[in-house]
Amino acid sequence: MPDVKITxxxxxxxxxxxxxxxxxxxxxxxxxxxxxxxxCRCGHSNNxxxxxxxxxxxxxxxxxxxxxxxxxxxxxxxxx
Numbered sequence: 001m002p003d004v005k006i007t008x009x010x011x012x013x014x015x016x017x018x019x020x021x022x023x024x025x026x027x028x029x030x031x032x033x034x035x036x037x038x039x040c041r042c043g044h045s046n047n048x049x050x051x052x053x054x055x056x057x058x059x060x061x062x063x064x065x066x067x068x069x070x071x072x073x074x075x076x077x078x079x080x
Contacts, residue, residue, distance in 0.1 A: 003018055004016065004017070004018035004019065004020045005017045005018055008062065008064065009038075010062060010064065010065070011055060011060055011061050011062050011065060012038075012041070012051070012055050012056075012060075012062070013038035013039055013040060013041055013051035013055065014038065014039040014041060015036060015037075015038050016036060016037050016038070016039060017035065017036040018035075018036075020032070022037075022049070024049075030049070037050060038050065038051035039051060040052070040054070040055075041055065041060070041062060042054055042055040042058055042060035044058045044060070
């Protein structure tokens with residue numbers, strides 16, 4: 001299978017590029033007719049599993065934001 005690139009967008013979707021097959025929870029293939037798609041991470045999309053931009057208005061913060069905040073707090077306190 002050719003290369004697939006998945007980019008985690010900060011506080012946003014998973015952007016998937018390349019040739020891949022997307023299978024739903026019933027084992028059925030979801031047709032993909034584009035070279036790239038964005039998958040919802042916030043859970044608020046009205047077009048799941050695809051992103052519809054709802055993360056911009058629902059206050060979604062990806063885990064990476066929490067990790068960066070924890071690291072900054074630890075660095076500020078001198079903890080490791």
